[in-house]
Amino acid sequence: MFSLPLRDDALLRPLETWHAAEFATHLDRAREHIRPWVGPGFVTEDVAGARGTLRRYAERQAADGARLYGLWLDGTLVGGVMFTEFDAAAGWCELGCWLEPAAEGRGLVTRACGVLLDWAFTDRGLHRAEWHCRADNERSAAVAERLGMTLEGVRRQFWRYGGERYDKQIWAVLAPEWRAHRR
Numbered sequence: 001m002f003s004l005p006l007r008d009d010a011l012l013r014p015l016e017t018w019h020a021a022e023f024a025t026h027l028d029r030a031r032e033h034i035r036p037w038v039g040p041g042f043v044t045e046d047v048a049g050a051r052g053t054l055r056r057y058a059e060r061q062a063a064d065g066a067r068l069y070g071l072w073l074d075g076t077l078v079g080g081v082m083f084t085e086f087d088a089a090a091g092w093c094e095l096g097c098w099l100e101p102a103a104e105g106r107g108l109v110t111r112a113c114g115v116l117l118d119w120a121f122t123d124r125g126l127h128r129a130e131w132h133c134r135a136d137n138e139r140s141a142a143v144a145e146r147l148g149m150t151l152e153g154v155r156r157q158f159w160r161y162g163g164e165r166y167d168k169q170i171w172a173v174l175a176p177e178w179r180a181h182r183r
């Protein structure tokens with residue numbers, strides 16, 4: 001299985017069904033931190049739920065769709081990045097990410113998303129990558145900005161959480177923009 005070093009102490013590799021117990025333990029550290037900002041189906045409560053998430057991604061990857069990758073810091077699973085959507089025929093994808101609190105502030109997600117964008121635009125020939133986040137998720141929007149994405153618009157009161165509705169931002173980067181940004 002491949003394992004890509006992001007730095008001396010951090011690895012990016014596929015997050016697969018056999019990681020279910022490790023993923024569930026990581027979610028115990030991450031759950032309340034990520035809950036307001038990610039889809040409710042991702043925030044599972046036990047190993048069976050974690051395995052269900054990993055299986056859904058595996059099934060979608062088998063159809064050349066969504067894909068999930070974990071981030072290991074000093075040997076511990078601390079978060080990950082994903083293609084929440086991947087449509088090769090239409091030439092676009094959507095990226096997502098999460099971290100447990102102790103792994104924030106190290107540039108891991110920005111670097112890992114760069115790897116995904118390189119693969120999507122270079123190896124797979126996609127043209128457009130999107131980033132969706134709650135409009136008040138400043139750390140997430142900062143990742144989109146660091147990736148050279150443009151804020152294209154806001155879906156007003158689209159995101160429901162805790163009985164409230166929040167605006168959702170749509171960011172995107174096009175293949176030539178990414179190549180220029182990478183230089």
Ligand SMILES: CC(C)(COP(=O)(O)OP(=O)(O)OC[C@H]1O[C@@H](n2cnc3c(N)ncnc32)[C@H](O)[C@@H]1OP(=O)(O)O)[C@@H](O)C(=O)NCCC(=O)NCCS
Nearest residue numbers: 034037097098099104105106107108109110132133139140
């Ligand atoms: C969104 C989230 C993944 C961002 O995490 P993050 O640590 O801010 O993002 P990165 O891993 O790219 O790290 C960037 C931070 O590391 C710092 N950093 C350190 N070394 C760096 C490097 N070599 N390169 C880039 N940034 C670096 C940056 O300055 C920045 O910190 P700052 O915001 O305090 O200035 C995280 O806040 C999270 O999991 N939130 C909850 C779940 C969530 O919102 N998911 C996204 C849903 S849309």
